Amino acid sequence: MSVLSRRERDRLARKADILKAAEQVFALKGYHKTTMRDIAKKAEYGLGTAYLYFKDKEAIYNSLLEKKLEKLLDILKEKLKHVNGVKKRLESLVQGSLTYFQENREFFRIFSHEEIGLLAEKMILKSPVFCEYSKYSKDLLKEAQAQGLIDKCYDLNELTEVLRSLIKMAVTNWIKEGKRRETNLVDKADVILNMFLHGVAKK
Numbered sequence: 001m002s003v004l005s006r007r008e009r010d011r012l013a014r015k016a017d018i019l020k021a022a023e024q025v026f027a028l029k030g031y032h033k034t035t036m037r038d039i040a041k042k043a044e045y046g047l048g049t050a051y052l053y054f055k056d057k058e059a060i061y062n063s064l065l066e067k068k069l070e071k072l073l074d075i076l077k078e079k080l081k082h083v084n085g086v087k088k089r090l091e092s093l094v095q096g097s098l099t100y101f102q103e104n105r106e107f108f109r110i111f112s113h114e115e116i117g118l119l120a121e122k123m124i125l126k127s128p129v130f131c132e133y134s135k136y137s138k139d140l141l142k143e144a145q146a147q148g149l150i151d152k153c154y155d156l157n158e159l160t161e162v163l164r165s166l167i168k169m170a171v172t173n174w175i176k177e178g179k180r181r182e183t184n185l186v187d188k189a190d191v192i193l194n195m196f197l198h199g200v201a202k203k
Contacts, residue, residue, distance in 0.1 A: 015053050017043045019067070022060045027106035031061065062123050068107065069129040072100045073136065086144045090197075093140060094167060095189045101171045102185040109175050134160055150197070166192045 004012070021043035025034050036057055040050035054060045076096045083092045101108055124130045138160045144150045150159065170188045177183065 014045065014049065018045065018050055018053055019060065019064055022057070023064055023107055026061065026064075027109070030109075031057075064107070065123050066127055066129055068104060069124070069127060069133060072097065073129060073133050075100060076133075076136070080140075086140065086147050087149055089140055090144060090149075091189065091193060093137065094163075094192050095186055097167050098170065098186045098189055098192075102174075105175065108171065134164070137163060163192075163196055166196055 022039045025038050025042050034057060036050050037047050040047045076093060079096045080089050080092050083089045138156050141159050142156055145152045170192055174185045
């Protein structure tokens with residue numbers, strides 16, 4: 001294992017400082033009102049230093065988003081390792097995702113703004129970590145099909161997108177509710193799973 005030089009450690013520390021400051025400023029002021037100067041000031045660096053590490057605030061948000069997705073994937077992998085049964089693992093996937101978004105509400109609040117939500121969506125779809133998250137979900141759904149929990153007639157790519165869309169819809173609506181209706185996002189897990197596994201038609 002290689003040992004980082006002092007210069008490289010300093011570089012990584014400054015970059016981490018900028019990202020931490022940016023997350024706080026984005027949460028406080030929102031994406032549109034945040035400037036590179038705001039972020040640099042919060043990080044206690046000069047504006048030139050901020051631009052040395054990131055070309056603009058979109059690049060900073062993209063980097064933050066990537067780290068958030070990476071953390072979510074790590075949490076889900078660790079959580080599902082200890083769960084037996086494909087249905088239980090699907091439940092844990094949905095519950096774990098909702099729990100993570102709830103705990104990081106202020107950062108993901110940007111998704112409630114349509115224009116920035118679309119920007120973030122484009123960033124997510126291009127993310128290597130998101131591709132890994134999708135593959136992880138797809139493998140779980142493939143196992144669910146093999147065990148007869150989900151009909152094999154459905155395309156795995158479409159199933160994965162449907163599940164992601166249900167989770168995204170729940171998160172977005174919950175964030176938009178704001179303080180008007182303080183609800184527990186994780187409570188929506190059962191509705192998502194029922195809609196996904198059983199549909200909405202009356203039996």
